Amino acid sequence: ASAGTRVVYYSSDYVFDGTSGPYKEDDEPSPINAYGRSKLDAETVIQSICPDALIIRTTAVFAWDRTSPNFAMQVWDRLQSGEPMKVPDDQIGNPTLASYLAEASVRLAQQSETGIFNVVGKDLMPRSDLGRALARAMALDTALIEPVHTSELGQLAPRPLNAGLTTDKLEAVLGTEPPGLSDSLKQFRRNWRAATHTPQTVASVSPEASKLKAEILDKVSEYYRLVHGPEEFVPFESRVQYAGRVFGEEEMRNLTDSSLDFWLTLGPYGDLFESRMRRYFRSASFSLVNSGSSANLTAVLALMSPQLERPLVAGDEVITPAVTFPTTLAPLVHGGLIPVFVDCEIGTYNIDPNQIEAAVTDKTRAIVVPHTLGNPCDMDVITDIAKRHDLYLMEDSCDALGGRFNDQLVGTFGDLATLSFYPAHHITLGEGGGVIVNDPKLARIVTSVRDWGRDCWCASGESNTCGQRFGWQLGDMPRGYDHKYTYSNLGYNFKPTDMQAAVGVAQMDRLDDFVSRRKSNFSRLYEGLQEYQDRIILPVADDRADPSWFGFPITVQEGQSRNELVQTLEKANIETRNVFAGNITLQPGYADIEKRVHGELVNTDRVMRDTFFVGVYPGLGEPQIDFMLERFAEFFRSH
Numbered sequence: 001a002s003a004g005t006r007v008v009y010y011s012s013d014y015v016f017d018g019t020s021g022p023y024k025e026d027d028e029p030s031p032i033n034a035y036g037r038s039k040l041d042a043e044t045v046i047q048s049i050c051p052d053a054l055i056i057r058t059t060a061v062f063a064w065d066r067t068s069p070n071f072a073m074q075v076w077d078r079l080q081s082g083e084p085m086k087v088p089d090d091q092i093g094n095p096t097l098a099s100y101l102a103e104a105s106v107r108l109a110q111q112s113e114t115g116i117f118n119v120v121g122k123d124l125m126p127r128s129d130l131g132r133a134l135a136r137a138m139a140l141d142t143a144l145i146e147p148v149h150t151s152e153l154g155q156l157a158p159r160p161l162n163a164g165l166t167t168d169k170l171e172a173v174l175g176t177e178p179p180g181l182s183d184s185l186k187q188f189r190r191n192w193r194a195a196t197h198t199p200q201t202v203a204s205v206s207p208e209a210s211k212l213k214a215e216i217l218d219k220v221s222e223y224y225r226l227v228h229g230p231e232e233f234v235p236f237e238s239r240v241q242y243a244g245r246v247f248g249e250e251e252m253r254n255l256t257d258s259s260l261d262f263w264l265t266l267g268p269y270g271d272l273f274e275s276r277m278r279r280y281f282r283s284a285s286f287s288l289v290n291s292g293s294s295a296n297l298t299a300v301l302a303l304m305s306p307q308l309e310r311p312l313v314a315g316d317e318v319i320t321p322a323v324t325f326p327t328t329l330a331p332l333v334h335g336g337l338i339p340v341f342v343d344c345e346i347g348t349y350n351i352d353p354n355q356i357e358a359a360v361t362d363k364t365r366a367i368v369v370p371h372t373l374g375n376p377c378d379m380d381v382i383t384d385i386a387k388r389h390d391l392y393l394m395e396d397s398c399d400a401l402g403g404r405f406n407d408q409l410v411g412t413f414g415d416l417a418t419l420s421f422y423p424a425h426h427i428t429l430g431e432g433g434g435v436i437v438n439d440p441k442l443a444r445i446v447t448s449v450r451d452w453g454r455d456c457w458c459a460s461g462e463s464n465t466c467g468q469r470f471g472w473q474l475g476d477m478p479r480g481y482d483h484k485y486t487y488s489n490l491g492y493n494f495k496p497t498d499m500q501a502a503v504g505v506a507q508m509d510r511l512d513d514f515v516s517r518r519k520s521n522f523s524r525l526y527e528g529l530q531e532y533q534d535r536i537i538l539p540v541a542d543d544r545a546d547p548s549w550f551g552f553p554i555t556v557q558e559g560q561s562r563n564e565l566v567q568t569l570e571k572a573n574i575e576t577r578n579v580f581a582g583n584i585t586l587q588p589g590y591a592d593i594e595k596r597v598h599g600e601l602v603n604t605d606r607v608m609r610d611t612f613f614v615g616v617y618p619g620l621g622e623p624q625i626d627f628m629l630e631r632f633a634e635f636f637r638s639h
Helices: 034-049 071-080 098-110 127-137 168-174 181-196 207-227 249-261 268-281 292-303 326-334 353-359 379-388 440-450 498-508 511-532 562-571 602-610 622-638
Strands: 008-012 054-058 085-088 115-118 145-148 285-289 317-321 338-342 364-370 392-396 416-420 433-437 551-556 611-615
Touching: 008 034, 034 054, 054 098, 071 085, 071 127, 085 127, 098 168, 115 168, 127 145, 127 181, 181 268, 181 440, 207 249, 249 268, 249 498, 268 285, 268 433, 268 498, 285 292, 285 440, 292 326, 292 392, 292 416, 292 433, 292 440, 317 326, 326 338, 326 364, 338 353, 353 379, 364 379, 379 392, 433 440, 511 551, 511 622, 551 602, 562 611, 562 622, 602 611
Parallel strands: 008 054, 054 115, 085 145, 317 338, 317 364, 364 392, 392 416
Antiparallel strands: 285 433, 416 433, 551 611
């Protein structure tokens, strides 16, 4: 504390005697065992030494974590071996998912909160009910959970019974309620599936079949080396692509492995890929979809869900740049939302952050910002505006996987963010996309929108994970209506296949290297083009940004011809691309949409007229980059 470090101490509901729970933060403690007394003593000492310490009381924490002896792991170990497990039915607490506890702790610390906070799940229940729920989530026999009174367990230390904690204070500070057990189990189950349903354990097959599969996969590796090995670059003949797939034998092995198991919809590889993406972004959730365009539509529909307290509705305004990709904008139009177009900056090609504030009106409800060509927007300004005006913030990070702003990954600033896994992007699944969910209350909604809009969260091939398939009462529906056919949102089937996810799992192993090679190619181009800044404008990144470049954008100076330069490059077999739609308000499909334009789109029009980009993707090496630089030099010598 003396060094300026925040002190966060984790305590427990065991500081209370369990006679009149659930307990508020300011209720009088009265521990009944040594553990509770030690927790209370520690609270007292810490507060006396560090008055600004954050003390978090929690209870019944669970997670899928084989390194931890938490209650969920005890249930797994006992029931998987067929052993019955006696669990008290008179000890009441709040089941708390460990990842939520961590997330809420970070938010409290970031907000410089001090004093005592209860951080627990929303639901109160007996420990035996939690045991049965965990057993169902892990496909174990719930009959092996034997509810008993605490007095029958022969525990040496007394336990508080009617305990648990309230969360009113937490909700007031964070502005959202904690997840209930149903939502917590959904994430828990996905982690369980990702850990236990690995491709090698999906199906029980004979030793002969396993041996045959291994031989097939080895043949796939051999085929890869024969057919997809490195190719020699031949100037003017070899195509210098702006983007493309980069893969190895691991992707082909995974793809073949999945196809041999013939798991067609999302399954084990899907669980594994989503789990890895959640860990990468440290996000509340991640939903894999079938394209970046579907990701954008899923995210917008989630923000319009009637399950939100303040959903977006038709007629609401959404601020977004006029330089954009069509499917960043199309979901807003289809939802009846009114795009408010703001100009971009030349150099960064991102939304001009200095114009956003003035574009806000009493009709503004959201900001949607793409990180253009992998260059992070000014998220300090944008998040500040979103917070002060209580606006939803959505990041289109389809071109920016791996980029950072202030050392924080893009895609983690907004309520939601989207990714694309089309072959041109940072990693590929062939086709595919994803929604990064940073606001926990949106996690279940996003999955619902992706999965037909249904309320049920059972995985494919499962029917009663919650144990209440015919026990729900929702809205005006008949009580007990099949939960698998109850729809709480407007949704679609946006799921990809497990075979695509299999490719993605292998691609994730390459992500850091891919990002590094993109940066290296970008730097080599930048250094080689600096001497021509009287002819072209080179890309600019904010000092706080660490871009994960998708391409190398170039704007020709006034009086220069983009078309002549582009044609010279294309004749040399060097691919070029415009910056997507340019000024999208001029595109035929968008010319007549309902919209508002804030200010003049001077830079946007210039981008449409004078800007293009070339590739920096990891399939390019020094020979291709040097060849591009030679063609630029040749052009500038002759023009």
